[in-house]
Amino acid sequence: MADTVVRQSPLAIVCGGGTFPGAVADALVKRGRQPVMFGIKGWAEPSVVERHVHHWIALGQLGRFLRLANAERCREVLFIGSLTRPPITQLRLDWLTLRMMPRIVPMFRGGDNRLLTGVADLIEEGGLRVIGVADVAPEILIPEGVLGRYAPSQRDRSDIDRALKLIAALGPFDVGQAAVVADNNVLAVEAAEGTDLLLARIADLRRQGRIAAPAGVGVLVKAPKPGQDRRLDLPSIGLRTIANAARAGLAGVAVAAGSSIISEAAEVIAAADRAGIFLAGVRETAQ
Amino acid sequence: MADTVVRQSPLAIVCGGGTFPGAVADALVKRGRQPVMFGIKGWAEPSVVERHVHHWIALGQLGRFLRLANAERCREVLFIGSLTRPPITQLRLDWLTLRMMPRIVPMFRGGDNRLLTGVADLIEEGGLRVIGVADVAPEILIPEGVLGRYAPSQRDRSDIDRALKLIAALGPFDVGQAAVVADNNVLAVEAAEGTDLLLARIADLRRQGRIAAPAGVGVLVKAPKPGQDRRLDLPSIGLRTIANAARAGLAGVAVAAGSSIISEAAEVIAAADRAGIFLAGVRETAQ
Numbered sequence: 001m002a003d004t005v006v007r008q009s010p011l012a013i014v015c016g017g018g019t020f021p022g023a024v025a026d027a028l029v030k031r032g033r034q035p036v037m038f039g040i041k042g043w044a045e046p047s048v049v050e051r052h053v054h055h056w057i058a059l060g061q062l063g064r065f066l067r068l069a070n071a072e073r074c075r076e077v078l079f080i081g082s083l084t085r086p087p088i089t090q091l092r093l094d095w096l097t098l099r100m101m102p103r104i105v106p107m108f109r110g111g112d113n114r115l116l117t118g119v120a121d122l123i124e125e126g127g128l129r130v131i132g133v134a135d136v137a138p139e140i141l142i143p144e145g146v147l148g149r150y151a152p153s154q155r156d157r158s159d160i161d162r163a164l165k166l167i168a169a170l171g172p173f174d175v176g177q178a179a180v181v182a183d184n185n186v187l188a189v190e191a192a193e194g195t196d197l198l199l200a201r202i203a204d205l206r207r208q209g210r211i212a213a214p215a216g217v218g219v220l221v222k223a224p225k226p227g228q229d230r231r232l233d234l235p236s237i238g239l240r241t242i243a244n245a246a247r248a249g250l251a252g253v254a255v256a257a258g259s260s261i262i263s264e265a266a267e268v269i270a271a272a273d274r275a276g277i278f279l280a281g282v283r284e285t286a287q
Numbered sequence: 288m289a290d291t292v293v294r295q296s297p298l299a300i301v302c303g304g305g306t307f308p309g310a311v312a313d314a315l316v317k318r319g320r321q322p323v324m325f326g327i328k329g330w331a332e333p334s335v336v337e338r339h340v341h342h343w344i345a346l347g348q349l350g351r352f353l354r355l356a357n358a359e360r361c362r363e364v365l366f367i368g369s370l371t372r373p374p375i376t377q378l379r380l381d382w383l384t385l386r387m388m389p390r391i392v393p394m395f396r397g398g399d400n401r402l403l404t405g406v407a408d409l410i411e412e413g414g415l416r417v418i419g420v421a422d423v424a425p426e427i428l429i430p431e432g433v434l435g436r437y438a439p440s441q442r443d444r445s446d447i448d449r450a451l452k453l454i455a456a457l458g459p460f461d462v463g464q465a466a467v468v469a470d471n472n473v474l475a476v477e478a479a480e481g482t483d484l485l486l487a488r489i490a491d492l493r494r495q496g497r498i499a500a501p502a503g504v505g506v507l508v509k510a511p512k513p514g515q516d517r518r519l520d521l522p523s524i525g526l527r528t529i530a531n532a533a534r535a536g537l538a539g540v541a542v543a544a545g546s547s548i549i550s551e552a553a554e555v556i557a558a559a560d561r562a563g564i565f566l567a568g569v570r571e572t573a574q
Contacts, residue, residue: 084497109471175473184396186462189476
């Protein structure tokens with residue numbers, strides 16, 4: 001009973017950049033539940049946020065967010081969309097956040113996972129339950145298997161396996177949702193730069209003849225960090241990922257099935273087909 | 288007795304780019320042993336190679352190298368200097384190398400360590416002993432301790448520790464001789480791009496406000512990969528490392544003591560002092 005009430009309450013969606021917040025909101029509406037968009041100023045796209053009931057909040061306005069979510073009768077909240085961790089000095093703090101600073105400051109001493117989990121804890125103490133994409137919009141999670149026309153070769157599969165193991169090994173360091181491996185050689189490990197910059201780097205190195213593997217060899221693999229809270233910050237791919245992977249001369253893109261998200265799936269798959277690269281959902285390495 | 292003969296034989300120095308080959312040759316001459324420089328075409332600097340008895344070789348000329356080293360009565364060989372792994376198709380193969388290709392091709396399927404160790408094995412089969420910097424020029428190895436005027440803070444020491452552990456964890460993947468950590472947050476992990484590009488990336492991200500830690504926080508740490516053959520491809524730092532670290536807004540640079548090399552040490556230390564950053568040799572994480 002209580003759970004039914006929660007499930008039917010409007011869902012607060014805290015929106016970072018990109019189209020994913022819109023995809024989640026659309027999925028929600030299809031299921032008959034109301035989204036309330038909380039666009040993060042400077043990150044969320046107005047065209048995405050303003051299609052639904054919405055508010056704008058600044059990073060650091062924890063009190064304002066909880067007040068508004070409460071007024072909208074939200075009982076659950078979901079975080080989605082791109083966001084780079086802000087310098088702590090550039091937050092626009094409201095009173096509640098200021099009061100919480102002794103707890104927030106240490107969260108900045110670590111990777112994104114630590115920071116996000118810390119913020120989620122504060123919000124749950126404020127009375128909202130933090131849920132994930134898998135709970136309300138599983139249709140934007142990437143399924144297992146080959147998604148487009150091309151499939152990974154035996155060598156690609158071995159490269160994918162190596163990248164997954166590398167990402168798993170980096171778990172304790174709260175870093176690295178992505179890596180590029182070509183013919184068993186690790187070419188790039190993602191940290192603060194993000195996937196777009198990482199792929200641009202591969203394209204540059206290839207142009208300069210600094211990558212031994214020929215074009216058409218190499219995979220981009222994205223997977224959640226081990227121990228990462230799956231309600232927060234899932235790996236994502238979109239049209240830009242495909243375009244950049246093709247430009248980097250890769251054979252394809254593999255992502256952790258069931259825990260990575262894809263926006264505009266049909267377009268992304270068509271783009272991969274046109275670029276001649278594979279796109280696959282793969283099972284994560286057992287941890 | 289036999290060892291004395293070997294020690295007094297001329298030492299073949301296979302020279303990649305940069306000034307390290309010259310530093311090793313100078314150290315050797317001071318000890319009364321003769322260097323024979325084998326400059327790798329396209330990589331070694333003529334001004335470094337041609338100050339001593341020398342030959343030029345192309346990558347892939349294994350037979351030519353062994354013939355010349357033999358004619359020069361070399362019994363030992365040392366590899367030093369920068370070199371990016373070449374595309375296998377761009378090697379200029381001589382007959383011996385061609386005959387060895389069934390063994391060389393698989394070496395390219397992996398990280399640099401695997402490739403270098405494989406080449407060293409082939410050379411040892413050719414009758415030369417492969418030795419390392421520690422054997423003949425320990426004075427260019429970085430000692431433990433603070434080298435310049437500035438010392439790492441408590442936070443820097445904790446960042447250094449995290450980076451060393453990260454590099455150790457990456458050992459099985461034959462990747463990552465360097466990482467940048469700032470206030471416990473891993474900002475960059477080195478793979479194919481090299482340290483200069485890695486530091487340029489940190490500088491860019493900082494300019495774009497994408498790094499939470501303020502300028503003056505963060506360390507570059509370089510250490511050999513665990514399991515790496517210490518005769519080959521030691522981490523190195525020089526003037527450019529210091530300039531790039533300063534530009535990236537780091538607090539300093541820490542390198543594995545006793546297994547990293549420094550060229551023009553006095554100038555490098557003076558540059559670190561002028562830039563206001565620390566430079567330290569640190570003990571590697573126990574493995």
